[in-house]
Amino acid sequence: MIYVDNNSTTRLADEVAQAMSEAYAAGYLNPSSQHQLGQKARRRLDDARENILNFLGGETTRFQGDRLVFTSGGTEANNLALFGLGKITGGQVIISAIEHPSISEAADQLRARGTIVRVLPVNTDGVAQLDQLSDWLAEPTRLVSVMLANNETGVLQPVTEISHICRQHGVPLHVDAVQGIGKIPVNFRSLQASAMTISPHKFHGPRGIGALVLDDHVKLNPAMFGGSQQLAMRPGTESVELTIGFETALKLAIGAISEAGIRMQFLRDRLEDTLLKDLGSDVMAINGRNALRLPHTSNIAFPGIDRQALVMALDMAGVACSTGSACASGSSEPSPTLIAMGLSEEVISGSIRLSLSRDTTEEEIDEVAKRISNCIKHLRRS
Template sequence: MKLIYFDHAATTAMHPEAIRAYAEAAGAGPGNPSSLHALGRAARERVTAGRDVFAEVLNVSASDLVFTGSGTESDNTALFGAAYAQRKKGKNGIVTTAVEHHAVLNACRKLEMDGFQLTVLPVDSNGIVSLEAAKAAIGDNTAVVSVMAGNNETGTLQPYAEIGEWARTYKAVMHVDAVQAFGYVDFDLQRLPVDLLTLSAHKINGPQGVGLLYVRKGTPFQPLLHGGSQEKSRRAGTENVAGIAAFAKAAEIVSIGREARIAHAENIREAFLSGLEQALGSSGFVINGHPDRRLPHIVNVSFPGVSSESMLMNLDLAGIAASGGSACNSGSLKPSHVLTAMNLAPERVSSAVRFSFGLGNTNEEADKTAKMTATISARLRNR
């Protein structure tokens, strides 16, 4: 039985060219980028080349980029690094939203435990934060504002640029978690009012265990990790040379092919939803998230009367991989904090399944998954 993988928001398969870049770097021999000998210099050149790729893709200076071990590390480095630096200037407020990834939410809660004043902005039923509420929350005391670009559970896009403009007027540091949106949204950081931006390799067909943090020049910042002077003393620890090479190749591919990538995801999404409607009828499911302001590769669907755990278990038995929400919490029976923050009915929250599309998926897979999902839904409802 061939597995259908509709969980690209959790992680993606490595692109063949990224695998080749990884293998080439890993097979080049031992080399620490901090070493002065020839092998060390060769490793450093690979890291530099990777940084240059991201500088071009994001339209920033290569010196503003810090390689990390994951998106979570990048989020934590951004939040703690900016918050503690800002507190030295008398700023003590943290503003974020109720639908952030737990890498941001839990970091913000830790900052609150450390004495910062935390404001968590609510969202509407589509999962969008109010610009007016954000403006009301941001003031002279605000140290850091953190708003994700696109939600990892619903795909809903946030007004992060507009919020960033407002944050700038109060000299608050603006952080954007772009882990899920990168590859589908153009981030021209010379144009956007963003001071810190988080990326992760394994969401764009790169390897797991590599992240990136953009730190705009002049942004108040202090390192989270202490040790050597790697990454201009902003992130201690030997760089993952092979991972960075593969990450850069994956970023190059998604940047050049962004429009085709968007069209492919939209095509799969439409085929899946059309198949669901034909098999279940419009009353048999409901889509969670904004209908238009969204990422193209994620669709969060509730099946009233069917628990998400039962649906996912049966889909898995049928060879279809989907998710109940964030991959970091998929093993938990806790309801989605994102859907709960949207004030959806409990039955809708408890029956939600996330399908996410990407490299290698086909319309035939979408049609088969829609039919199988409808069959499972009907069977479970009739019990």
């Protein structure tokens, strides 16, 4: 089976598995305990937290500066940001039309509770349009939340420009950077965001842990209660072992990012060009191709082909891919991202997502292109 669904999750790197195995063998105990064994765990946890912040371009010392709040994953971190960030009570929230379900559905909950939620539209390439943003921010606004790069198309969003507009109006900006970390250089301070979500299982780290990076001036209201861990912003006993896996995976990803980014983009372009040459532009289209994209993501439409039938056929042919967000993998509903882009129903219903990793090989890409081409030809004949 050739795996090209890395935006869903990546395989755990051997080095990460080894680091976590050694951490489990070390027998770390509860880092909140006051005895020597607990404080040993606390020191290792704090070291990992500080290293992760430094890898992400945060400015921190052990007791002040930017903060890193560990969560159970990207979904919890996004929910924590949407419900917990902001200096004012009752202000509107602004998101884009292509956010991950952990943002868009959380925004639906806010709307049901009486919060005004405004949605930035996107163009046909899937790039958020900012024409109305300044006017909207003239009204009391608690938070703006826009992803760094779309999880379905890989299209990069104008986060730097959004950050500049938000700073002019004194409104905090949250950036869901889950898909971008480890694929492109990301520096929290350079983004000038108030908060940023990260999830290590997207770059060969462990599942079950994520984080919300917080600017040193931002206030976060907790969503959970019953403990003083992490300054009571997210109570619960921290996992030293998962944190070490997080730290190791991020260090590896950042160390390999230049070479891996160039290589993944070469392979993605090779895949797209091969399919276009074999099938033709009248049979397929690449969604978001005219925009800046992550180097490893390709969203391809085969109009007239049912996307779920194609994914099933590819699975039988030994190619693991998806129709979009893993959080909606069991859903037959069309992609909200592609709908927001204004694409035709035929394009939307025939689109699949292929996402590479730094471990993907040229031989695998050539074989994937061959198997996709064969499946498309078979389905078109059927």
